Amino acid sequence: MSVEPKLVRFKQNVLSKFQIYNSIFMTLPFDSITKTGVLLPLFHETCEKGFAKEDDPTTIVDTFFKKYQARRNKQSQINLLFRFIQYIERQVVLFDAIEDAAFPIVNNMEGIGTLRNLKESAKAENRINDLKAYLEEFKVRIVLTAHPTQFYPGSVLGIITDLTEAIKENNLSEINNLFAQLGKTPFFKREKPTPYNEAKSLIWYLENVFYTSFGEIYNYIQQNIYDDGKKHNEIINIGFWPGGDRDGNPFVKPKTTLKVAKKLKKAILKKYYQDLKALRRKLTFRGVENQIIELETILYNYSINLNTKKAISSNELIKKLLNIRNHIVEEHQSLYENEINNLINRIHLFGYHFATLDIRQDSRIHHNVFTTVINQLIENGSKSFPKNYHDLTEKEQVKILSEAKNESIDIDAFEDEMVRNTLKTIEALKDIQTTNGERGANRYIISNNQTALNVMQLFAMLKIVAFEDDLTVDVVPLFETITDLENAPAVMEQLYTNTAYKAHLKSRGNKQTIMLGFSDGTKDGGYLMANWGIFKAKELLTEISRKYDITAIFFDGRGGPPARGGGKTHQFYSSLGPTIEDKEVQLTIQGQTISSNFGTLDSSQYNLEQLISSGIDNRISGERNRLSDDDRLVMNDLAQTSYQTYKDFKSHPMFIPYLERMSTLKYYAKTNIGSRPSKRGNSDKLVFSDLRAIPFVGSWSQLKQNVPGFFGVGTALKKYEDAGKFDKVEALYNNSKFFKTLLENSMMSLTKSFFDLTKYMSKDEEFGDFWNIIHDEYITTKRLLLKLTGYETLMENEPSGKASIEVRESIVLPLLTIQQYALKKIQELEKAGIRDDNEEKKIFEKIVTRSLFGNINASRNSA
Numbered sequence: 001m002s003v004e005p006k007l008v009r010f011k012q013n014v015l016s017k018f019q020i021y022n023s024i025f026m027t028l029p030f031d032s033i034t035k036t037g038v039l040l041p042l043f044h045e046t047c048e049k050g051f052a053k054e055d056d057p058t059t060i061v062d063t064f065f066k067k068y069q070a071r072r073n074k075q076s077q078i079n080l081l082f083r084f085i086q087y088i089e090r091q092v093v094l095f096d097a098i099e100d101a102a103f104p105i106v107n108n109m110e111g112i113g114t115l116r117n118l119k120e121s122a123k124a125e126n127r128i129n130d131l132k133a134y135l136e137e138f139k140v141r142i143v144l145t146a147h148p149t150q151f152y153p154g155s156v157l158g159i160i161t162d163l164t165e166a167i168k169e170n171n172l173s174e175i176n177n178l179f180a181q182l183g184k185t186p187f188f189k190r191e192k193p194t195p196y197n198e199a200k201s202l203i204w205y206l207e208n209v210f211y212t213s214f215g216e217i218y219n220y221i222q223q224n225i226y227d228d229g230k231k232h233n234e235i236i237n238i239g240f241w242p243g244g245d246r247d248g249n250p251f252v253k254p255k256t257t258l259k260v261a262k263k264l265k266k267a268i269l270k271k272y273y274q275d276l277k278a279l280r281r282k283l284t285f286r287g288v289e290n291q292i293i294e295l296e297t298i299l300y301n302y303s304i305n306l307n308t309k310k311a312i313s314s315n316e317l318i319k320k321l322l323n324i325r326n327h328i329v330e331e332h333q334s335l336y337e338n339e340i341n342n343l344i345n346r347i348h349l350f351g352y353h354f355a356t357l358d359i360r361q362d363s364r365i366h367h368n369v370f371t372t373v374i375n376q377l378i379e380n381g382s383k384s385f386p387k388n389y390h391d392l393t394e395k396e397q398v399k400i401l402s403e404a405k406n407e408s409i410d411i412d413a414f415e416d417e418m419v420r421n422t423l424k425t426i427e428a429l430k431d432i433q434t435t436n437g438e439r440g441a442n443r444y445i446i447s448n449n450q451t452a453l454n455v456m457q458l459f460a461m462l463k464i465v466a467f468e469d470d471l472t473v474d475v476v477p478l479f480e481t482i483t484d485l486e487n488a489p490a491v492m493e494q495l496y497t498n499t500a501y502k503a504h505l506k507s508r509g510n511k512q513t514i515m516l517g518f519s520d521g522t523k524d525g526g527y528l529m530a531n532w533g534i535f536k537a538k539e540l541l542t543e544i545s546r547k548y549d550i551t552a553i554f555f556d557g558r559g560g561p562p563a564r565g566g567g568k569t570h571q572f573y574s575s576l577g578p579t580i581e582d583k584e585v586q587l588t589i590q591g592q593t594i595s596s597n598f599g600t601l602d603s604s605q606y607n608l609e610q611l612i613s614s615g616i617d618n619r620i621s622g623e624r625n626r627l628s629d630d631d632r633l634v635m636n637d638l639a640q641t642s643y644q645t646y647k648d649f650k651s652h653p654m655f656i657p658y659l660e661r662m663s664t665l666k667y668y669a670k671t672n673i674g675s676r677p678s679k680r681g682n683s684d685k686l687v688f689s690d691l692r693a694i695p696f697v698g699s700w701s702q703l704k705q706n707v708p709g710f711f712g713v714g715t716a717l718k719k720y721e722d723a724g725k726f727d728k729v730e731a732l733y734n735n736s737k738f739f740k741t742l743l744e745n746s747m748m749s750l751t752k753s754f755f756d757l758t759k760y761m762s763k764d765e766e767f768g769d770f771w772n773i774i775h776d777e778y779i780t781t782k783r784l785l786l787k788l789t790g791y792e793t794l795m796e797n798e799p800s801g802k803a804s805i806e807v808r809e810s811i812v813l814p815l816l817t818i819q820q821y822a823l824k825k826i827q828e829l830e831k832a833g834i835r836d837d838n839e840e841k842k843i844f845e846k847i848v849t850r851s852l853f854g855n856i857n858a859s860r861n862s863a
Contacts, residue, residue: 006106010800013102015807017167018095024172025094025179036083040814042068043084047817056760057820078843081818082850088815089187089854093156094179095811096595096857097163099804104602106800113570113613114606115220132225134619136233137583140611142598143239143358143555144202145590152857154201155185157595161208164600187853195252199242199260203267205594206354210238211271213604215346217612219338222345229341231348236608239443240264240355241588246425247360247447254424261357261432261440262306268354269303272317275343282336283324291324306435314352314437318344353440357432359425360445360478363454369422370457372414373464377407394453401453401460402500406468423465429473430466438472445515449477450484452494459501471504476555480517482525482643485533488514489540496548505550512550513586514541517557523696526646526712527749531742532639535580542581555586568745570607573614575737577625585615592857624737631732634720635739638729641719642712645777649711654770661827662758662767664702664819667849668695702855704757704816705774709749714781721784733788743785747794750782751805757816760824808858815854822847 004012026037043064050060065077072080099106110116122131152160159182166174193201214236226232243260246252276296283292295317301308312320325340371390378385384404389397411423432441444462446454455477462473479488492514495501505512516537522530538554545552558569573585589598598604618625627635649655659665700707720729732739755778761771782794795802822844829841 007799007803009106010102010803013105014095014099015803017098017102018807021094021098021167021175022091024176025091036080036087039068039080040084040087043814044810047813050817051756054756054759056824057757057817058760058824060817061821078847081821081847084814084818085847085850085854086187088812089857090182091811092808092854092858093152093160093163093182095807097160098167100160100164100600100603101167103600103606107602107606109602109606113610113617115217115224115609115612118609118613118616119225128225131616134616135221135225135235138235138612138615138619139233139584139586140236140608140615141239141555141584141586142608142611143241143586143588144205144355144594145241145245145588152595153187154204156182156187157201157204159185160595160599195243195249195256196259196263199240199263202240202242202594203263203354205598206238206264207267207271209598209601209604211268211346211350213598213601213608214238214349215342216605217608218345218349219342222341223338234349235612237349237439238355239586240357241360244357244441245360246421247362254421254428257357257359257425257428257441258431261353261428261436264354264357265306265352265436265440266303268350268352269299271350272343272347273299273303275346279336279339279343282339283328285328285332285335287331288324288327291320295320314347318347321347351437351439353436356439356443357441358443358445359429359441360447361422361425362447363449365418365422366446366454366457366461369416369419370461372416372419373409373423373461376414377409382407394451398453398456398494398498401456402498404460404464407464409465411465423461426462426465426467429462433472442472443474443476443513445476445478447478447480447517448484449479449491450487452491452498455491455495456498456501459504471507474508474511474513476513476515478515478517478557479537480524480557482529482533485516485537488537489544492541493544493548496544496550502548510550511553512545513553513555515555515557522708525643527642527709527746528713528716528742529639529643529646532635535576535738538576538580542579545581551583552581553584553586554581556588558587558589568741570610570614571737571741571744573611574617575625575741576618577627577738578623579626582615582618585611627736627738630728631735631739634728634732635736638716638720638732641716645712645715649707649773649777652770652773654767658767658770659696659699661830662703662761662823663699664823664848664852665695665699667845667852668698698856701752702816702819702852704752704754705778706749706753707774710746710753710781711774711777713743713746714777714779714784717784717788718780721787726787729788743788744795744797746781747785747789748801748805750778750785751794751802752809753778754809754816757820812855812858815851815858819848819851819855822851 046064046067047060050063055063061081065072069077069080108114118131119128122128159178163175163178163182166178217236218234221235222229222232240260243252243256273296276292276299280289280292280296283289295312298310298312299317302311321340321344325337325344328334328337328340374382374385374389378387378389384407385400386392389400392400409423411420411427414420414423429441429444444458446458449455455475459471459475462475463469463471467473477488477491479485479491492512495512496505516534518530518534524530525533534556538552541552541554569587576582596603597607697708717726717729720726733743755775758771762768762775764771786792786794789796791797793802795805825844826841826848829838829844834841
């Protein structure tokens with residue numbers, strides 16, 4: 001049976017359904033709203049025609065009211081704009097649900113990159129044993145983070161889930177009810193969530209998606225690739241940052257970490273109990289039934305009370321299930337053996353921790369904490385630290401730290417709350433390992449890591465405070481800026497040659513996890529240089545690690561959009577080549593990327609399989625992905641040119657003022673989407689280094705300029721065009737899958753840009769020239785990417801993805817127009833000297849903040 005092209009499937013199962021259901025959607029029962037569904041298409045048409053005529057957003061809004069709603073007073077006009085915002089938010093939800101429902105139809109669930117395809121290819125090439133060997137040592141870890149880029153509250157996520165199911169079944173009655181529920185459910189949080197609430201929101205995905213999809217993937221590998229009934233490498237696992245990531249978030253306390261760990265354990269015990277309850281209905285045989293009833297009872301009581309005296313360890317639980325399985329095989333013709341195996345596999349994957357809770361803190365905070373602790377120890381006559389410790393060289397300090405022993409520390413005696421919390425967090429790590437198992441929390445990530453001393457300070461603190469000589473925690477340096485990436489190999493060599501640290505690595509299987517930050521790398525160095533800088537750092541870190549017989553495990557801090565390392569992730573991992581260690585793929589998944597790529601069972605399983613396949617594809621095709629010396633020279637030159645262009649742009653005197661006054665940057669802190677501050681540091685003045693990557697990238701996205709995803713790329717390509725050497729770039733594009741993936745992801749940033757929205761800024765006396773710099777780079781980048789790829793339009797190679805973006809951008813066009821209208825009004829009031837407490841200004845600020853939600857959710861990977 002022939003299969004329609006992907007774009008056709010998208011149009012039939014997503015676009016057509018959206019048009020049908022959107023017409024039903026017009027009957028949504030908003031309180032006090034009449035005609036909103038009728039007026040919005042008219043406003044949408046006014047926006048499209050207005051931008052085509054190069055009208056500014058203010059003129060477009062005024063034209064609409066004059067033409068269609070001339071009798072409305074100012075207050076009534078504002079009310080209608082708010083109703084448009086509410087309506088569009090819900091249109092985005094509808095489109096999300098339809099796209100989720102159509103996922104297994106639009107995407108080939110057994111095609112290239114899936115496990116079935118992987119197995120069949122290996123079989124056809126007589127390489128099934130090679131595949132088994134590879135899977136025995138390969139791992140994928142996705143790490144759910146607390147970064148606040150998901151604007152949907154839990155109640156709305158539940159509606160999306162139910163709506164997706166109703167759309168799959170074409171249940172019009174249920175769809176109608178859910179539309180009504182959607183109309184009456186608030187979309188924004190009046191109060192900021194706590195870190196614990198953020199954790200609970202993400203645990204929903206563990207319980208409702210990952211528990212099933214991880215299990216299905218592992219079951220398939222065990223039953224269809226190994227087929228021997230034995231326990232194998234778990235292949236996939238999951239990390240968790242909410243409640244553990246205190247980098248810049250003063251609200252994450254040690255109690256929060258312990259509370260989240262307890263919640264994770266209770267959540268997984270309840271899942272095991274539910275599976276045992278289902279098994280009980282099937283295993284009704286003599287010699288088995290009583291055993292399963294006993295286990296079910298134990299797990300039920302344990303999930304309610306973690307301190308019960310009748311607790312059972314995960315190993316004991318597996319042993320009892322194996323006994324039951326053996327009895328089934330021997331006495332009852334293996335009836336329901338697969339169901340028992342499935343539960344055993346899940347216990348193997350999730351243990352009693354469900355997800356591994358990572359701890360993260362900034363090196364500068366560690367340094368301040370450690371200095372305070374050392375001072376107290378010296379004052380109390382420490383045997384490890386001499387009185388002149390702070391006057392010693394870094395090398396001398398590292399030597400002392402590597403030999404530091406457990407010392408008596410009275411944590412509560414410290415007046416500084418940060419010192420107490422940091423030390424108690426280390427104690428919490430030890431406690432979690434006791435209750436949830438070592439996999440419950442065994443990594444401590446140091447943000448802004450610059451030196452070996454940063455690592456050794458934490459190494460010593462962990463031992464002194466809680467772990468003594470049995471350090472069951474991996475210390476993970478995070479290198480973020482371009483300079484830190486360049487220094488990373490020297491830092492790691494210093495650690496590898498330290499006797500105490502090398503002994504620690506030996507006890508951890510001679511593996512060193514190294515985290516690399518795409519988000520801050522791009523913010524610091526621009527798109528091309530961040531990606532190339534990380535690529536080169538990985539090569540050198542691989543080389544230096546192999547020199548000392550250490551396996552480097554690279555953990556990528558990737559955000560949703562290309563500007564933060566996102567885009568087509570599996571293509572990126574399949575393009576790295578043989579010079580980069582590839583035993584594991586580890587990456588952060590956050591915000592909308594969790595819901596868009598892993599929010600349903602279908603999308604979760606498909607994208608996890610793609611990640612597994614990408615690592616295997618890189619192993620098989622590694623030599624083909626090796627960069628030649630000529631291509632490397634061109635890549636390096638492009639990155640350097642792009643970097644200088646981006647640095648010049650960042651140092652422009654209008655850069656910070658433009659973000660502060662012309663974008664939505666300052667409104668991110670008012671959205672109540674996340675618990676943490678939108679910037680590091682306490683300065684009232686905006687300092688670029690304090691600015692977090694999410695509001696930085698998100699603000700460019702709201703402006704529909706997407707600067708971090710392309711700026712500098714066009715100038716770098718133009719250098720080769722002007723010199724008559726464009727053929728060298730073409731050769732690099734044709735030879736390097738890595739470079740090709742970078743440019744195709746950059747095209748996504750360009751596709752989501754819409755400069756007509758802010759064209760009015762080009763005439764601004766203060767910011768006009770700066771806007772033109774951005775626009776010129778956009779035009780140059782777009783022209784040269786099309787020339788290089790041979791495409792007539794951006795994303796020509798990804799027609800269904802492009803179609804999805806076009807629909808989403810069309811839905812939010814009125815929302816973007818309203819946001820720019822409000823921003824312009826605020827700018828006019830500020831120029832007139834109007835104070836911040838002015839009621840009219842407050843209303844326009846509220847419009848800007850409320851319009852952030854729909855824009856972010858529609859983009860699905862905008863921050």
